[in-house]
Amino acid sequence: MRENRLNKLKEKMEEASIDAVVLFSDSDIKYFCDINVEGVFVLIKDEVKLFVSSLYFQKAQEKLKEDAVLSNSLDNIIEYLQSNKIKNIGLDFAKTTVKQLKAFEGFNIIDFSNQTLTIRAIKEKEEINNIKRAALIARNALLKVYPTIKTGITEKELADELAYQLRKNGAEKEAFDTIVASGPNAAYPHHKPTDRKIKEGEFVVIDFGASIDGYNSDTTYTFLIGEKTDELKELFNAVFYAQLFATEMIAPGRTTAKQIDARAREELAKRNLDKYFIHSTGHGVGLDVHEFPFLNPTNDMVIQPNMIFTIEPGIYIPNKLGIRLEHMVLVHENDTEVLAFAPFVEAM
Amino acid sequence: MRENRLNKLKEKMEEASIDAVVLFSDSDIKYFCDINVEGVFVLIKDEVKLFVSSLYFQKAQEKLKEDAVLSNSLDNIIEYLQSNKIKNIGLDFAKTTVKQLKAFEGFNIIDFSNQTLTIRAIKEKEEINNIKRAALIARNALLKVYPTIKTGITEKELADELAYQLRKNGAEKEAFDTIVASGPNAAYPHHKPTDRKIKEGEFVVIDFGASIDGYNSDTTYTFLIGEKTDELKELFNAVFYAQLFATEMIAPGRTTAKQIDARAREELAKRNLDKYFIHSTGHGVGLDVHEFPFLNPTNDMVIQPNMIFTIEPGIYIPNKLGIRLEHMVLVHENDTEVLAFAPFVEAM
Numbered sequence: 001m002r003e004n005r006l007n008k009l010k011e012k013m014e015e016a017s018i019d020a021v022v023l024f025s026d027s028d029i030k031y032f033c034d035i036n037v038e039g040v041f042v043l044i045k046d047e048v049k050l051f052v053s054s055l056y057f058q059k060a061q062e063k064l065k066e067d068a069v070l071s072n073s074l075d076n077i078i079e080y081l082q083s084n085k086i087k088n089i090g091l092d093f094a095k096t097t098v099k100q101l102k103a104f105e106g107f108n109i110i111d112f113s114n115q116t117l118t119i120r121a122i123k124e125k126e127e128i129n130n131i132k133r134a135a136l137i138a139r140n141a142l143l144k145v146y147p148t149i150k151t152g153i154t155e156k157e158l159a160d161e162l163a164y165q166l167r168k169n170g171a172e173k174e175a176f177d178t179i180v181a182s183g184p185n186a187a188y189p190h191h192k193p194t195d196r197k198i199k200e201g202e203f204v205v206i207d208f209g210a211s212i213d214g215y216n217s218d219t220t221y222t223f224l225i226g227e228k229t230d231e232l233k234e235l236f237n238a239v240f241y242a243q244l245f246a247t248e249m250i251a252p253g254r255t256t257a258k259q260i261d262a263r264a265r266e267e268l269a270k271r272n273l274d275k276y277f278i279h280s281t282g283h284g285v286g287l288d289v290h291e292f293p294f295l296n297p298t299n300d301m302v303i304q305p306n307m308i309f310t311i312e313p314g315i316y317i318p319n320k321l322g323i324r325l326e327h328m329v330l331v332h333e334n335d336t337e338v339l340a341f342a343p344f345v346e347a348m
Numbered sequence: 349m350r351e352n353r354l355n356k357l358k359e360k361m362e363e364a365s366i367d368a369v370v371l372f373s374d375s376d377i378k379y380f381c382d383i384n385v386e387g388v389f390v391l392i393k394d395e396v397k398l399f400v401s402s403l404y405f406q407k408a409q410e411k412l413k414e415d416a417v418l419s420n421s422l423d424n425i426i427e428y429l430q431s432n433k434i435k436n437i438g439l440d441f442a443k444t445t446v447k448q449l450k451a452f453e454g455f456n457i458i459d460f461s462n463q464t465l466t467i468r469a470i471k472e473k474e475e476i477n478n479i480k481r482a483a484l485i486a487r488n489a490l491l492k493v494y495p496t497i498k499t500g501i502t503e504k505e506l507a508d509e510l511a512y513q514l515r516k517n518g519a520e521k522e523a524f525d526t527i528v529a530s531g532p533n534a535a536y537p538h539h540k541p542t543d544r545k546i547k548e549g550e551f552v553v554i555d556f557g558a559s560i561d562g563y564n565s566d567t568t569y570t571f572l573i574g575e576k577t578d579e580l581k582e583l584f585n586a587v588f589y590a591q592l593f594a595t596e597m598i599a600p601g602r603t604t605a606k607q608i609d610a611r612a613r614e615e616l617a618k619r620n621l622d623k624y625f626i627h628s629t630g631h632g633v634g635l636d637v638h639e640f641p642f643l644n645p646t647n648d649m650v651i652q653p654n655m656i657f658t659i660e661p662g663i664y665i666p667n668k669l670g671i672r673l674e675h676m677v678l679v680h681e682n683d684t685e686v687l688a689f690a691p692f693v694e695a696m
Binding site for chain 1: 664
């Protein structure tokens with residue numbers, strides 16, 4: 001159990017006048033209880049109960065106090081809340097299904113969404129170390145695969161080799177399905193690797209991450225195979241400088257998420273490429289691959305020390321090419337640090 | 349677009365007096381539209397609209413008609429429904445979040461849960477072939493790894509090697525996180541592979557699957573390392589016969605899911621081992637690893653031809669050992685077929 005984290009949750013509950021919070025998210029359970037199980041987390045005052053299925057019962061009892069673990073059913077949860085005379089219940093509306101909600105009829109339900117994500121956005125030392133470790137594993141895996149990124153190899157072969165090297169270098173698994181997209185396929189931001197062979201004169205986008213003890217990395221590299229023509233160099237450098245300047249402008253405690261997003265767009269607009277930048281600029285990374293803060297055109301959240309998020313501008317020209325560069329930024333008191341910077345990221 | 353599948357959906361909509369169905373599940377989208385994207389599926393009469401983010405826009409437009417693809421936001425979806433004068437909307441309460449539900453205030457909302465899962469429980473020829481292919485890939489991968497399952501190798505090394513062989517043998521990825529659990533670790537049904545080395549005289553449980561074009565396999569094997577003592581043989585055979593008899597008793601069109609579950613429990617009870625069988629007997633497998641039909645003590649669903657599900661009895665003795673045997677069963681008109689039967693599954 002993580003007492004300091006639970007204290008932050010209790011503060012949020014008090015602010016919202018909530019007697020009990022019920023969380024259905026496995027990454028929230030991992031965060032507050034330091035255990036990897038599927039289940040339901042209930043906090044009333046100082047008491048945590050974890051409702052888990054028989055698949056996880058023994059494991060949960062060994063990790064938590066024995067009487068903190070109960071059998072997982074909506075009926076059991078409701079009975080427990082009633083026996084504690086609970087009236088006001090906080091539910092994360094973004095992570096609770098309608099079916100689950102229906103079980104809570106008769107209680108006063110309060111929207112508790114964004115609360116745990118807000119707490120989790122500020123990473124603790126131990127979490128930072130875990131994410132740094134994941135980032136380093138990912139970089140080392142890519143260094144092993146790097147010599148094979150050349151004409152003739154297929155997207156899927158590269159993705160398979162990267163999956164293998166991630167594990168060999170210490171990952172438990174991939175953080176998410178690896179994207180390897182070559183030539184015109186790279187115009188799809190979330191392309192699934194195919195048997196297409198990489199050709200001369202193409203960009204290859206590789207987006208991948210390592211997962212270790214629940215924590216993730218998320219980075220993207222774009223390689224140009226063969227001759228660097230002026231046109232391709234200019235496109236690549238536009239994305240490179242969008243990423244660079246968006247990263248460098250961050251003033252901890254002052255810059256907002258949407259300002260970073262705007263800075264990346266501004267840089268691409270100088271070359272009239274912003275119309276090809278069809279997604280947001282970044283997202284927090286931690287127990288979930290996508291979490292707070294989200295760097296998009298509307299988010300006013302102020303960037304704070306100990307946040308970790310991606311900066312990932314890209315351009316996608318249909319039927320032609322795609323380029324994306326994504327790194328993870330750790331925010332310090334006065335400056336920022338790019339995690340596990342790789343030697344092959346530079347302006348062309 | 350899969351017209352025959354859409355027709356089944358329209359029938360369900362008519363039965364429930366629904367003007368529009370809104371589905372937030374990616375596997376439902378894959379099923380009805382034959383496309384791998386994240387998004388929201390809306391069906392009104394004969395018209396499908398897919399609301400996707402810019403990440404998937406180009407891909408969706410190429411696969412569907414161009415005007416069938418719209419930008420994904422709850423506001424856009426509501427506007428579309430209003431412009432069509434829709435009143436009664438079906439939502440799958442088990443796959444819709446409270447946040448999503450809130451957007452539909454003002455409409456008449458009808459619980460449409462279980463409907464797509466019921467349709468998807470009966471597999472088409474093409475789906476059966478995909479699942480058979482996944483099962484065969486998984487079996488072939490295990491055959492490659494089989495010689496290394498011996499004392500000295502760690503759980504994680506085995507899991508990593510299996511992940512590698514799954515891909516080498518044609519899988520796009522693992523269907524789910526592979527379980528390799530040795531000795532006392534096998535008493536946790538959902539154990540995560542560790543650096544623990546496999547020892548003489550232990551059971552090793554390997555639960556894994558292949559994913560190919562959206563379809564999955566799910567099988568579990570238990571190997572005894574070293575000497576087969578009478579005690580261990582008896583435990584293994586109890587699980588083996590529970591699986592065998594539960595599989596053999598199936599009469600298509602007559603047997604219910606709970607009868608199969610009861611048959612497995614009955615066999616274990618003969619040896620007083622049913623108290624160690626702490627989960628349900630099986631589940632359907634398809635676009636989701638866990639889908640209809642669920643084989644548990646309460647499900648009255650009748651087993652029908654072209655269903656595919658697992659039968660996976662197990663026993664878990666805390667601090668001592670675990671045994672689980674899981675195969676996939678395809679139901680024919682008059683009998684059943686075990687998919688990709690592996691040569692190392694036999695009574696000891």
